Amino acid sequence: MRAPRILTFAGSIRTGSYSAAYAALAARELSLLACEPVLISLADYPLPIYDADLEASDGVPVPAQHLRDQLVMADGVFIVTPEYNAGVPPLLKNAIDWASRAKGEGDPFKKPVFAIGSTSPGALGGYRASMMLRQVLALGLGALVLAEQAMLAGAAGAFAENGDLKDERAQQRLRALLSTLIEQAALRAGLRA
Secondary structure, three states: OOOOEEEEEEOOOOOOOHHHHHHHHHHHHHHOOOOEEEEOOHHHOOOOOOOHHHHHHHOOOHHHHHHHHHHHHOOEEEEEEEOEOOEOOHHHHHHHHHHHHOOOOOOOOOOOEEEEEEEOOOOOOOHHHHHHHHHHHHHHHOOEEEEEEEEEOOHHHOEOOOOOEOOHHHHHHHHHHHHHHHHHHHHHHOOOO
């Protein structure tokens, strides 16, 4: 029986992104667990700002279709969001909006199980953005989102040179969330008895 496929990506593509570093760490942690980890970057899925008129005239952009395909092939998805002005960054929201418009077999938001991570240089660890992302996924798109989430406060000083977290407890919390994601994704996909 195949291992569950777990897709991971960050809602930021800037150089030195804490969210991208956290997503990369998650992918490394996943590689040590019983799953098939897949790490992508939204930089590889360039999209215009969602516009219904553009969609009507030109259709869904090819990168949105490709992102949708990545989501629908996944059994579990771990999204790491930074916090911009107490909310989800436009890059992430726009990617989700476009992926929700692309057509094909399977529902990219109802098939996989989702887990949320967030990062912030501040003390809340991106909590407000994670709540907004949860609302978009669960209420807006009907996704199953795990109650647990992994928030990384003080992200500017949280990473060791090797990419691990300096705080071992924070790394253990991330590992525990990813283990739960794998278990729930496997159950939902019928991969374990």
